[in-house]
Amino acid sequence: MALSLSRQGLAASQSWRSDAVRKVDADYMRSADTHLIPLAFAGFPNIDFYFKDETSHPTGSLKHRLARSLFLYALCNGWLREGATVVEASSGSTAVSEAYFADLLELPFIAVMPVGTSPEKIAEIEFHGGRCHLVDDPTQVIDESRRIARETGGHFMDQFTYAERATDWRGNNNIAESIFSQMRAERHPVPSWIVCGVGTGGTTATLGRFVRYQRHATQIAACDPENSVFYDYFVSGDRDLRLNCGSRIEGIGRPRVEASFLRHAVDAMLQVPDLGSIAAIHELEVRLGRRVGGSTGTNFIAALSLALDMQAKNQSGSIVVILCDGGERYRHSYYDSQWLRQNGFNLDESKQALAATLDHGAALPFAVRSAMLETAQT
């Protein structure tokens, strides 16, 4: 009797899991690939810039890919059960995407985020049926997530640990494979650089591994904002680096070294001042004709720094910038003149100087730190 009951229980959980995997996979089948947008600048006649537009995912950012991978990884590891709560520590973007998948599987979802996370992202998480748990100290989101998962008997998805493991870096139309297939007919089909910021490190790990696996000559540049340890960790190798505050560029930068940031999977690291990131998104609004998120600004300034270096060496080629999320999520901050004033961002001069870089190849008006892997402490 007992055996048949547990066999029934097992059968029920197996069928729930199979159906859950089918639903997540079905989301992939229904999704079209994200676009690659070319953008030319007169100041760089021999360098072609492209933006990998991750805003066209159903949940509006590159995190849709990660959330799908994390759910499949957790399901296939047997970590998710019917009706059990899913918890995640996030700056918002991942939580929006995970809330979407939890809703798809009818699982309760709790996002643990720092106070100050964009109200737009909170509204999107709640739109997908998720609940937001805000913490005052951004360095506490992970411990608080563990506590809530324990108390609810749920599962802590833990993007910072599993991002680099859950994503299929060999292919399966990951972000890297998508870029290379979309570049096939371009003037420089194999990019000199692909540039992406680091939040978990999952995206740069996927880009770096894929490029090496496919033996492409492309190099991967990871970039960091202010108030983050990733750049210094890249240079020193010191995993114990800590900061007691979070970055102002939502989605990237962390106060501690996260497990999914694989410094040896990237070729270079650049640290961009926040003024540069924010001036860049305002200039991109003019050039792209729409608003993007702060981390895309960080990526763009890093790409320009690399392009100036290539131009100085008379090199030609293409550079791909990851366009991580849209600007509509930052109406209350980066695109709000009062917030900009209160945070000391006077953009006029920087935007003018940045326009001179784009139109005439002039030097960047920001001090960007950069380091190559080969010069970093091993």
Ligand SMILES: Cc1ncc(COP(=O)(O)O)c(C=O)c1O
């Ligand atoms: C807006 C945004 N940009 C970039 C990233 C960085 O992506 P990853 O976590 O793969 O390093 C994130 C991560 O949360 C993000 O939210």
